[in-house]
Amino acid sequence: MAGEFDLIQWIRQQQPPRNSTLTQTGVGDDLAVLKWPADDLLLVGVDQVLEGVHFDSARHTAEQIGRKAINRNLSDCAAMGCLPAAALAAVALPAGYPIEKARQLYLGMRAAAEAFDCVIVGGDTASWDGKLAISVTILGRSAGVRPVARAGARVGDGIYVSGPLGGSILGRHINFAPRIALGRELAPLASAMIDLSDGLSRDLRHICQESRVGAVIDADLVPIHADAIELSRQDARSPLEHALHDGEDYELLYTAADEPKRGTRIGQIVADAGVWIVESNGKRIPLEAKGWEHRLG
Amino acid sequence: MAGEFDLIQWIRQQQPPRNSTLTQTGVGDDLAVLKWPADDLLLVGVDQVLEGVHFDSARHTAEQIGRKAINRNLSDCAAMGCLPAAALAAVALPAGYPIEKARQLYLGMRAAAEAFDCVIVGGDTASWDGKLAISVTILGRSAGVRPVARAGARVGDGIYVSGPLGGSILGRHINFAPRIALGRELAPLASAMIDLSDGLSRDLRHICQESRVGAVIDADLVPIHADAIELSRQDARSPLEHALHDGEDYELLYTAADEPKRGTRIGQIVADAGVWIVESNGKRIPLEAKGWEHRLG
Numbered sequence: 001m002a003g004e005f006d007l008i009q010w011i012r013q014q015q016p017p018r019n020s021t022l023t024q025t026g027v028g029d030d031l032a033v034l035k036w037p038a039d040d041l042l043l044v045g046v047d048q049v050l051e052g053v054h055f056d057s058a059r060h061t062a063e064q065i066g067r068k069a070i071n072r073n074l075s076d077c078a079a080m081g082c083l084p085a086a087a088l089a090a091v092a093l094p095a096g097y098p099i100e101k102a103r104q105l106y107l108g109m110r111a112a113a114e115a116f117d118c119v120i121v122g123g124d125t126a127s128w129d130g131k132l133a134i135s136v137t138i139l140g141r142s143a144g145v146r147p148v149a150r151a152g153a154r155v156g157d158g159i160y161v162s163g164p165l166g167g168s169i170l171g172r173h174i175n176f177a178p179r180i181a182l183g184r185e186l187a188p189l190a191s192a193m194i195d196l197s198d199g200l201s202r203d204l205r206h207i208c209q210e211s212r213v214g215a216v217i218d219a220d221l222v223p224i225h226a227d228a229i230e231l232s233r234q235d236a237r238s239p240l241e242h243a244l245h246d247g248e249d250y251e252l253l254y255t256a257a258d259e260p261k262r263g264t265r266i267g268q269i270v271a272d273a274g275v276w277i278v279e280s281n282g283k284r285i286p287l288e289a290k291g292w293e294h295r296l297g
Numbered sequence: 298m299a300g301e302f303d304l305i306q307w308i309r310q311q312q313p314p315r316n317s318t319l320t321q322t323g324v325g326d327d328l329a330v331l332k333w334p335a336d337d338l339l340l341v342g343v344d345q346v347l348e349g350v351h352f353d354s355a356r357h358t359a360e361q362i363g364r365k366a367i368n369r370n371l372s373d374c375a376a377m378g379c380l381p382a383a384a385l386a387a388v389a390l391p392a393g394y395p396i397e398k399a400r401q402l403y404l405g406m407r408a409a410a411e412a413f414d415c416v417i418v419g420g421d422t423a424s425w426d427g428k429l430a431i432s433v434t435i436l437g438r439s440a441g442v443r444p445v446a447r448a449g450a451r452v453g454d455g456i457y458v459s460g461p462l463g464g465s466i467l468g469r470h471i472n473f474a475p476r477i478a479l480g481r482e483l484a485p486l487a488s489a490m491i492d493l494s495d496g497l498s499r500d501l502r503h504i505c506q507e508s509r510v511g512a513v514i515d516a517d518l519v520p521i522h523a524d525a526i527e528l529s530r531q532d533a534r535s536p537l538e539h540a541l542h543d544g545e546d547y548e549l550l551y552t553a554a555d556e557p558k559r560g561t562r563i564g565q566i567v568a569d570a571g572v573w574i575v576e577s578n579g580k581r582i583p584l585e586a587k588g589w590e591h592r593l594g
Contacts, residue, residue: 029507030373030491031342031437033444038335044418045328046385046434050425076327088343090387090432121341124432128347135387135421135432137343140328147330194327210326 010103022085022119032121034086034139041142043082047072051131055174062101064174065134066108072197073138074116074178075250079195081148081187082140084118084180091125092133105134116180145187148254153192153211155271157255160263165200165249166228166242173248182262186254193254199247202289205275207255214274216284217267225249244277245290307400319382319416329418331383331436338439340379344369348428352471359398361471362431363405369494370435371413371475372547376492377444378484379437381415381477388422389430402431413477442484445551450489450508452568454552457560462497462546463525463539470545479559483551490551496544499586502572504552511571513581514564522546541574542587 022034036042049055049069057065070087077084089109093102102125113120118138162182179195186193192207200222208215219240228242254260255269277287319331333339346352346366354362367384374381386406390399399422410417415435459479476492483490489504497519505512516537525539551557552566564575574584 029444029446029448030376031340031379031435031444033377033439034339034341036333036337036339040333042331042333042339043328044331044383044385044434044436045421046387046419046432047421048387048389048423048432050389050423051427053423053425079327080330082328086341088341088434090343090345090434092345092347092430122343124342124344126345126347126350128350128428128430130348130430131425131427133389133425133427133430135343135345135430137341137385137387137434138328139341142330147326147328149326151326 034121037141041147043077043080043140043142043147044137045073045076046135046137047076048133048135050133057132060174062104063108066105067112068174069134069136070109070112071176071178071250073136074112074118074180075195075197077138077140078179078183078252079148079193080140081145081183081193083143083184084113084116084138085141086119086121086139087113088122088137089120090123090135092130093125093127094132095127095129097127097132116178145184148187148190148193150192150194150207150210153207153213153255153269154257155213155269157191157257157269158259158265159204159215159217159267159269160254160256160260160265161196161200161223162252162263163249164223164225165196165251166225166239166246167231168227168246168248170227170231172227176250178250179252182252186252186260186262189256189258189260190254191256193252196249196251196253197247199245200253201244201275201287202247203253205289207253208273208275212273214270214272214276215267216270216276216278217287218278220280221264221266223264244287331418334438338444340374340377340437340439340444341434342370342373343432343434344373345430345432347430354429357471359401360405363402364409365471366431366433367406367409368473368475368547370433371409371415371477372492372494374435374437375476375480375549376490377437378442378480378490379444380440380481381410381413381435382438383416383418383436384410385419385434386417387420387432389427390422390424391429392424392426394424394429413475442481445484445487445490447489447491447504447507450504450510450552450566451554452510452566454488454554454566455556455562456501456512456514456564456566457551457553457557457562458493458497458520459549459560460546461520461522462493462548463522463536463543464528465524465543465545467524467528469524473547475547476549479549483549483557483559486553486555486557487551488553490549493546493548493550494544496542497550498541498572498584499544500550502586504550505570505572509570511567511569511573512564513567513573513575514584515575517577518561518563520561541584
């Protein structure tokens with residue numbers, strides 16, 4: 001495992017200057033030591049990217065994979081309205097994984113983190129007779145903004161999305177910008193918020209279940225991404241179906257009593273448990289959480 | 298992925314009451330929200346357990362695997378002298394992994410965490426066409442004790458281990474008790490500390506490199522575990538070699554200027570960079586970091 005140890009040494013040398021907010025030791029210890037600002041809530045979560053599910057090493061560069069691993073977590077910060085502060089990464093490398101690619105993985109992670117003043121403060125690298133797996137933990141700061149939960153949607157709230165949806169498999173799923181600034185801007189206005197990773201039909205259901213409410217969305221209002229149209233030419237599904245179910249859009253889905261200035265209104269929160277869609281012909285039908293997770297490779 | 302979602306729902310139902318120290322939301326949101334005590338340093342690290350490296354699903358129960366995933370991280374807390382507070386787990390389940398075994402994994406994690414008042418506050422579960430991988434992030438509190446780094450060893454300090462070493466592959470590697478209480482007790486006395494996961498010969502080198510010192514240990518003083526003797530009957534290596542290199546002992550290795558009341562003194566910190574061992578015949582030779590990681594399966 002000499003290569004593994006070399007990588008850790010190399011990573012240490014790459015450490016950026018200490019974060020001015022969080023006093024920290026380097027990655028040489030068993031644990032990183034941070035001084036958390038006393039007036040800040042600590043938001044923490046973990047998310048993983050796995051070969052064949054979230055990326056395809058034959059198609060995506062190590063740098064892209066590293067970026068996605070971090071950006072998925074930054075997108076969770078956006079959904080809560082918090083500021084990313086620190087991250088940790090656990091990487092399981094396939095035996096014989098080239099050291100240069102491992103470095104690119106790390107550089108991708110670091111670049112994605114640094115774009116939002118987020119410092120990678122710890123990690124674990126191991127090699128195994130298995131596929132590439134990366135798990136990233138994110139620590140976020142409330143930094144003066146109340147975190148937005150999924151459970152706050154109220155009957156009568158409007159439902160909004162921050163951008164067009166569908167067809168992310170064509171490339172956006174690996175190469176997206178987490179909506180951190182937008183999340184901060186929306187947090188004081190939004191009653192509930194989530195990032196669209198599982199797809200609109202599933203993520204809206206998450207908000208409804210946590211908030212114990214229902215939702216009705218209007219098919220004609222759902223913003224369709226050009227990728228959804230492109231993809232509909234390649235399969236039997238309509239652009240709308242792609243927008244409703246594809247997932248990995250990493251846009252924000254949020255509810256608000258007052259109209260925010262950002263995003264597109266697509267529906268309204270209702271009292272009856274369930275999620276419905278009003279089709280162009282005016283017919284209201286249940287919106288299934290189809291959740292065909294798009295699969296890579 | 299219906300099974301996956303069911304597991305998350307089930308995990309939520311298993312959540313223990315809120316931790317009295319850390320205000321927290323449940324696992325229903327993108328991130329957990331914690332109020333970190335203002336006078337506590339936050340210690341954070343991540344460690345992973347991988348099929349075929351750290352466990353063998355054919356030999357170990359899911360509950361054992363879950364326990365090990367948490368206990369490895371708790372052992373890092375012990376090494377820093379901090380109190381575990383919260384944990385997050387990312388689990389990559391092989392496609393078709395039985396839901397009941399996934400539950401056992403989680404119950405094992407929770408039992409190991411609760412034994413030290415540590416609450417699992419978040420996680421991510423995904424299934425993939427790969428092997429079982431678990432990554433655990435631990436958040437620890439300094440709770441009135443200065444964290445012990447690896448970098449504090451000084452020339453003249455004694456070198457100590459908390460228990461007998463070697464042969465953990467016979468079973469202790471999966472079934473060990475993290476030395477949390479001992480770590481807390483030693484922290485005010487120890488100049489440097491680490492937990493023995495990679496093996497004495499490698500972990501002592503970590504302390505020396507971080508502290509920019511060397512070490513001389515006495516072969517006759519290294520406490521040998523009965524498992525090392527048992528294992529030496531099965532292979533060509535001596536019990537001492539097993540004690541020096543096997544790893545996964547999860548005992549504490551520490552240095553101190555004054556003799557602590559706990560543990561066994563095995564050597565001394567010296568100025569010359571390097572690690573040496575004095576053999577029974579009085580000959581001082583370099584101690585290689587052999588680091589044959591014991592491999593499972």
